[in-house]
Amino acid sequence: MINIVLFEPEEAPNTGNIGRTCVCIGARLHLIEPLGFQLTDKKIRRAGLDYWGRLDVTRYMDYNDFMERNPGAEVYYATTKARYRYSDVQYKDNVFIMFGKESAGIPEEILVQHPDHCIRIPMKPEERSLNLSNAVSIVAYEAMRQMDFPELEDSGNLHRLSWDDEI
Secondary structure, X not given: OOEEEEEOOOOHHHHHHHHHHHHHHOOEEEEEOOOOOOOOOHHHHHHHHHHHHHOOEEEEOOHHHHXXXXXXXXXXXXXXXXXXXXXXXXXXXXXXXXXXXXXXXXXXXXXXXXXXXEEEOOOOOOOOOOOHHHHHHXXXXXXXXXXXXXXXXXXXXXXXOOOOOOO
């Protein structure tokens, strides 16, 4: 299992989408406050659909609370400023992958304490960043791929027909 950590997320739709992704891959979601919205916000429910009720989510008062409640956790910090690509590391079971708030990312004061655990998604140098929910999906699925998609269905069943049906 992987753990997705959102540091002070600001946009309810992004968090809703990320929650839905977490449910689909069996990941836990960790939210570090302050949040830029209420968890009862309609936009979270709209983006997360009926998945939100099945989400394993934990809230933290701040970064220190997160660290205190997860002693010894292996945390990777996703940032556009990292030396290493997200695909350069070996993700292990129970890894934590932290993403920063939409407007400012993870504070540099936190990043400089963990230079070897900062990861980035390659992109054109003149661009600032990807959408938060897209970035989470990219890194989360790489972590899951490296672990051979544990406990995930990958049979590709159709809804009404079979792959063997002729039309």
